[in-house]
Amino acid sequence: DRDTDKKRIEELLEENMVLEIAQKQSMNESAHLGWELEQLSKSTDLADSEKSFVFELNECASSRILKLEKDNQSLQNTIQELRDASLTSRESSLKFVELEKENQQLSKKIEKLQNQIEKEKQSNQDLETLSEELIKDKEQLQVVLETLKADKDRQIKDLKQENDHL
Numbered sequence: 001d002r003d004t005d006k007k008r009i010e011e012l013l014e015e016n017m018v019l020e021i022a023q024k025q026s027m028n029e030s031a032h033l034g035w036e037l038e039q040l041s042k043s044t045d046l047a048d049s050e051k052s053f054v055f056e057l058n059e060c061a062s063s064r065i066l067k068l069e070k071d072n073q074s075l076q077n078t079i080q081e082l083r084d085a086s087l088t089s090r091e092s093s094l095k096f097v098e099l100e101k102e103n104q105q106l107s108k109k110i111e112k113l114q115n116q117i118e119k120e121k122q123s124n125q126d127l128e129t130l131s132e133e134l135i136k137d138k139e140q141l142q143v144v145l146e147t148l149k150a151d152k153d154r155q156i157k158d159l160k161q162e163n164d165h166l
Contacts, residue, residue: 001089002086002089002090005082005085005086005089006086008082009079009082009083009086012075012078012079013079016072016075016079019068019071019075020072022068023065023068023069026064026065026068027065030058030062030065033058034058037058
């Protein structure tokens with residue numbers, strides 16, 4: 001877009017220079033026609049038709065000058081608009097670059113947070129596994145404890161019987 005804008009600006013500048021040259025030529029023609037008009041008016045022999053012809057030529061040149069001035073102004077306005085658009089485009093590009101950097105930073109933060117979440121999930125799974133193992137160990141220990149109590153009770157009973165027998 002910038003290259004296109006630059007080319008368009010160059011084209012408009014060239015066109016503007018051509019119009020300025022044409023305007024100068026037109027002004028020279030107008031001045032020359034004015035001089036001829038003066039020469040003709042000095043001459044007393046001229047007929048009214050010749051005077052009106054010169055007057056028409058002069059008016060035609062003047063209207064051409066006005067048209068060229070309008071075209072020149074229009075081209076200058078277009079050039080200014082393109083310059084403004086180019087500045088806006090540059091500002092937008094800078095904002096886009098800033099947003100892209102911010103987006104990259106946020107992406108890195110999100111990635112770090114996702115890694116932390118994965119670590120936490122793994123840690124939770126490890127804790128759950130450990131908890132399950134501890135529960136199994138507790139159940140086994142309770143079975144062993146009950147077995148030992150039963151053995152102790154049986155031994156006490158056996159020892160009481162033996163004591164009674166003695």
